[in-house]
Amino acid sequence: MTDVRARLVNLFFVNGQLCLIEVFSNKLRSFISSFGIFLGVASLLILLSFMHALRKNVTDSIVAMGGLDIITITKLAPETNAEALAFRRSPGLKLTQAEALQREIPEITMVLPEASSGHAELSVPGKEARANPVAVSLPYSDVFNYQIGSGRAFVQDDFDQAAKVCVIGSRIQERLFPGVPNPVGKSLLFNGMSFKVVGLIYTEDRWDWRSRTMLYPYPTYERYVGGQDNVLGSIKIKVKTISRLAQTKAEMTSRLISMHRGVEDFDVVLNEDKIKEMEDTQRALNILIVVIAVLSLFIGGISIMNIMFATIGDRVREIGLRKALGAHKSDLFVQFLIESVLLCFVGAMPGMVFGSIPTFLPTELLPMTPTLAAADYLLSIGFTIFVGIGAGVFPAWKAANMRPIEALQYA
Amino acid sequence: MDIATVLETKDLCKSYYLGNDAIQVLFDVNLCVRKGDFSAIMGPSGSGKSTLLNILGCLDTPTSGEYLLNGLPVKTLSQSRLADIRNREIGFVFQNFNLLPKLDVFSNVELPLIYGNVSKKERHALVEESLKSLGLWERRHHRPNEISGGQKQRAAIARALVKKPCIILADEPTGNLDSVTTHEILELFKELNARGNTILVITHESEVAGTTNKVFHIRDGRLYHD
Ligand SMILES: Nc1ncnc2c1ncn2[C@@H]1O[C@H](COP(=O)(O)OP(=O)(O)O)[C@@H](O)[C@H]1O
Ligand SMILES: [Mg+2]
Numbered sequence: 184m185t186d187v188r189a190r191l192v193n194l195f196f197v198n199g200q201l202c203l204i205e206v207f208s209n210k211l212r213s214f215i216s217s218f219g220i221f222l223g224v225a226s227l228l229i230l231l232s233f234m235h236a237l238r239k240n241v242t243d244s245i246v247a248m249g250g251l252d253i254i255t256i257t258k259l260a261p262e263t264n265a266e267a268l269a270f271r272r273s274p275g276l277k278l279t280q281a282e283a284l285q286r287e288i289p290e291i292t293m294v295l296p297e298a299s300s301g302h303a304e305l306s307v308p309g310k311e312a313r314a315n316p317v318a319v320s321l322p323y324s325d326v327f328n329y330q331i332g333s334g335r336a337f338v339q340d341d342f343d344q345a346a347k348v349c350v351i352g353s354r355i356q357e358r359l360f361p362g363v364p365n366p367v368g369k370s371l372l373f374n375g376m377s378f379k380v381v382g383l384i385y386t387e388d389r390w391d392w393r394s395r396t397m398l399y400p401y402p403t404y405e406r407y408v409g410g411q412d413n414v415l416g417s418i419k420i421k422v423k424t425i426s427r428l429a430q431t432k433a434e435m436t437s438r439l440i441s442m443h444r445g446v447e448d449f450d451v452v453l454n455e456d457k458i459k460e461m462e463d464t465q466r467a468l469n470i471l472i473v474v475i476a477v478l479s480l481f482i483g484g485i486s487i488m489n490i491m492f493a494t495i496g497d498r499v500r501e502i503g504l505r506k507a508l509g510a511h512k513s514d515l516f517v518q519f520l521i522e523s524v525l526l527c528f529v530g531a532m533p534g535m536v537f538g539s540i541p542t543f544l545p546t547e548l549l550p551m552t553p554t555l556a557a558a559d560y561l562l563s564i565g566f567t568i569f570v571g572i573g574a575g576v577f578p579a580w581k582a583a584n585m586r587p588i589e590a591l592q593y594a
Numbered sequence: 595m596d597i598a599t600v601l602e603t604k605d606l607c608k609s610y611y612l613g614n615d616a617i618q619v620l621f622d623v624n625l626c627v628r629k630g631d632f633s634a635i636m637g638p639s640g641s642g643k644s645t646l647l648n649i650l651g652c653l654d655t656p657t658s659g660e661y662l663l664n665g666l667p668v669k670t671l672s673q674s675r676l677a678d679i680r681n682r683e684i685g686f687v688f689q690n691f692n693l694l695p696k697l698d699v700f701s702n703v704e705l706p707l708i709y710g711n712v713s714k715k716e717r718h719a720l721v722e723e724s725l726k727s728l729g730l731w732e733r734r735h736h737r738p739n740e741i742s743g744g745q746k747q748r749a750a751i752a753r754a755l756v757k758k759p760c761i762i763l764a765d766e767p768t769g770n771l772d773s774v775t776t777h778e779i780l781e782l783f784k785e786l787n788a789r790g791n792t793i794l795v796i797t798h799e800s801e802v803a804g805t806t807n808k809v810f811h812i813r814d815g816r817l818y819h820d
Contacts, residue, residue, distance in 0.1 A: 189711040197708050201697075208696050504692045507653055508753070509681020509709040511674055587680075588654040591692075 194517050202522040206529060216490035217530025219483025220570065224531045224563045227476040228538025231562075232553030234472060240551060241461045243391060245454075249327045251425050253454045254432060256281070256439065257417040261448070273446035275414035278405075280442050284420070287438065290431045293421035295320045298404045305355060305397060306372045312358035314351070316373060316397045318404030329393070334367035334382030337400055341381075345402040349373070350382035352394035373397065374408055428453055480566055483530065484574040491523050491578035502582050503590025516583040523575025524568055531567040535560060598629045599665070600761050600792050601650060606659035608645055608815075619645050622659070623817045625810065627761065627794055632787035634803040635796045637812035643796040644765055646812070650794070651684050651763050652676045664760060681710050685754030687764035691746040693738040693753075699725070700734040703753045710757055724756040728782070744775035751782065755791070762786070764795045768802055780805045 206213050214221075258276045261267035281294040298318040305314045321342050323329065329336075331350060341348050349371070351359075360366040370377045378399060386394045422431050436451050443449070495502070502515060541553040608620040619642045627633060637643050648654040649661060652668060661668045663683060671679070686692075693702045700721055707717040725731045728748045733741055741749070747767060754762050764783070768776040784805060787793050795802060803809045811818040 186711060189713050192714075193708050193711050204696050500692070501694060504694070505705070505709070506677065507651065507680060507686050507692075508706045509677050509757075511677045511709070514709060588648050591648075591653060 194514060195521070198514065198518045199521045199525075202518060202525050205522060206525045212490075213526055213529045216486055217483070217526050217528075219486045220480065220527045220530035220567065221483075221534040221537070222530075223476065223479035223483045223570075224534030224567060225538040226479055227472075227563055227566065228535060228555060228559060229541055229553075230472045230475060231559045232538070232541050232555045233551070234468060235555070236551035236553045237468065238465060239554075240391075241465060243387075245458055245461070247327055247329075247393065248454050248457060249419070249421075251428075251453075251455050251458070252422050254420045254422060254428070254435065255417055255452045255454070256420065256435070257450045257452065258415065259448050259450055269446050270448045273443040273448045275443075276416075276418060276449055278401075278415060278418070280439065281418045281420065283442070284435055284438060288431065288434055290422050290424060290427060291420055291435075292423050293322060295323060295419040295421065296401050296415055297323075297417050297419055298401065298409060299416050303373065305351075305359060307359045307370070310359050310361075312355050314355050314395055314397045315392075316349075316399065318401045318408065319398050320401050323398070329398070330385040332383040332385035333365050334380070336382060337398075341400045342402050345406045346400060347376055347378045347403055347407070348381045349378045349397050349399040350384055351380055351398075352384045352391075352396045353386055354394040355397060356383060373399075376407060428455065476566070480570050483527075484570040487523055487526055487571065487574035488578060490526070491519065491575055492581070494522070495519065495578050495582045499585065499590050502585050503587050503592075506585070506587035507591060512583040516579045519579035519582050520572060520575045523579065524571030527567045527571035527574070531563065535563060538563070600627050600629055600631075600663070602626045602660075602662045603650075603656075604660035604662075606646075606649065606656045606661060608642070608649060608654075609657045618657075618815065620649075620656070620815045623815075625650075625817060627792065629760070629792055630787070630790060631808060632783065632793045632806045633795070633808040633810065634806040635794070635810045635812055635817070636798065636800065636803040637796075638798055641812045642815040643798075643812055646817075647763055647765050647794075647796050651686060652680050677709075681706055682757055683760045685751075685757070685759040685762040687747070687750050687754050687762060687767045689766040689769040691738070691743075691750045691770070693746060693749060695738050698735050698737055699730060699741070699749045699752075702738070702749060703756050706753060706757050720756050721752075724752045727755075728752045742775075743771050744778055747771060747775075747779055748782065751779075751786075755786070761792045761794060764793065766797055767795060768797070768799070776801070 256276060261270045278294075278296045281296065285291045285294050296318075297320070299315065301315075302313055303316050305312050305316070321337055321339065323337075332353075334350065336350065337348070340346070351371075356363075356366055359371055360369060363369070365383070366380050367382060369380050371380065372378075384393055384396060384398070420435070422428065424431075432451050432453060439449060439451075440447055505515060539555060541549065542555050546552055603623050603625045606620055606623040606625075607618065609616040609618045611617075623646060625646075635643055635646065645654070649656050652663070655669065663679065668676070668679075693699075694705070697705075703721045703724055704717055707720060712720065721734075722731065725734055728751060730745065730748055730752055733745060733749075738746055738749070751762075751767075767783075768779050771779060780802060783793055783795065787807075793806075795806060797803055809820050811820070
């Protein structure tokens with residue numbers, strides 16, 4: 184038993200020490216030959232950190248989309264002249280149509296009109312900010328998980344009076360009210376009218392698109408912003424039964440077509456489809472990352488294998504001597520395998536440091552917040568060991584199977 | 595065969611094959627070394643000395659004939675057993691020392707103990723004993739390139755002795771040394787033999803052979819007894 188233990192200790196630990204001496208006495212050569220691993224590990228970690236950031240963005244927007252029970256009707260823009268002509272027959276998307284749908288289809292529990300003005304300028308005397316003003320309905324913040332950081336959310340009164348009030352995201356606040364962390368009560372100009380800030384939208388980081396959003400009550404849009412015909416950009420509809428989404432969608436579509444005089448100038452989209460689309464993109468990204476990581480580590484592994492063969496060629500006499508002193512095949516096999524793995528780590532360690540840089544950059548510099556977890560480092564360590572073993576097996580096998588006499592006589 | 599016989603060969607032949615040509619290097623070598631012997635095999639360069647020693651050291655195999663080490667027929671042994679035998683029973687000393695340049699004297703001497711799976715504590719004690727008996731303990735942290743040729747060969751001898759092998763095989767151990775150092779190493783071998791070590795030296799110098807108790811001559815692959 185103690186024999187087996189001593190054997191294992193010597194096989195791995197003492198041989199490992201000998202390899203450390205070998206690898207570190209050729210620092211430059213070791214680093215150059217493991218440069219491919221350095222690049223592989225660094226790019227793996229950089230990609231992973233950005234992937235996490237993207238994933239978080241996707242999760243955030245799924246939350247902001249308000250769950251699976253939401254159906255969105257959006258106005259379509261005509262693509263051809265014929266379409267433009269046909270679309271003119273339709274009255275366009277109107278809140279009254281959605282309210283009619285709610286009366287006719289019991290599955291619909293809530294109608295949330297939404298009017299987005301695209302990008303618009305907000306201003307205070309001397310300062311301007313680009314923003315996304317969106318006119319929303321009252322239950323908006325509950326359904327779409329908006330959180331109010333300070334101040335208040337909209338109340339029924341704002342809607343009843345079509346009040347010129349708004350809640351704004353942090354980047355708008357930074358631009359228009361620098362040095363005023365809580366601008367509740369201040370006013371800003373939108374569309375030539377003065378709006379009072381009543382609340383701030385809470386966002387975890389400034390790259391969240393909601394930090395550039397300005398929300399204001401839908402009735403205010405109808406009265407002051409939207410013009411006479413009150414055509415809407417989109418309407419969100421909340422339904423009762425998720426399992427009947429498809430039927431509800433079909434029913435809504437056919438009724439809307441008849442309301443639009445047979446013209447299909449709108450699109451009905453399920454949140455489910457949007458989520459699926461985002462998940463497909465995610466999956467494609469994951470595959471891309473795996474392919475890049477495997478490729479670069481494979482190439483790194485080849486240069487390690489190359490240098491290991493060269494090392495063994497340089498050290499034939501040493502191999503012969505070790506055999507003359509009683510080394511078993513397994514001793515030499517393990518020695519060169521450990522050496523190969525260590526060589527990989529010479530590149531992998533700085534690669535891990537380099538690959539972590541994006542996570543330390545100030546958040547202003549990047550459009551997202553890359554993060555790395557312990558599992559990512561474990562993954563790169565695992566990859567490194569795997570590549571080290573893969574690249575070292577053949578050279579180590581060759582060394583282990585040299586005939587002692589031929590190795591010793593080698594000039 | 596009595597217990598005191600360390601190694602014995604019977605009609606040992608060795609041929610090298612180059613393509614289809616066989617070149618016979620050793621012809622019917624019959625050699626016997628007993629415990630406590632200090633013998634030399636002397637012959638000119640190219641006579642087959644190293645070839646014979648490598649076979650005796652289980653680094654190479656004979657083409658025909660018998661080789662018994664401590665009564666064991668070597669050709670029946672597996673590669674792994676041969677590694678064990680090289681580790682335990684045989685101490686090699688080479689003409690060019692064959693110390694690993696990146697390890698210090700201590701670690702070089704320690705190597706056979708590592709391959710013999712000796713524990714760290716025991717390794718330390720054995721290396722210390724071996725280095726002290728050869729007067730190299732003070733030099734234990736020096737690399738091979740930081741010590742003289744004579745010290746290198748003494749380190750190599752310390753390495754050969756550290757596992758207390760039943761025989762020390764030395765291939766031209768003084769071939770790379772000046773005459774003063776040669777004398778020093780030969781005195782050392784004498785002293786080691788006096789302490790009970792069995793030593794077989796091969797050489798082409800008569801001075802070296804003259805130090806030993808028993809001389810075999812080898813010429814064109816044939817061994818002649820004195
Ligand atoms: N690996 C080998 N292949 C072919 N011929 C060899 C080999 N090793 C040695 N020889 C030949 O065998 C003969 C004896 O060599 P060696 O045993 O080294 O002699 P010594 O040690 O007495 O100088 C020489 O002629 C040498 O050329
Ligand atoms: Mg020779």
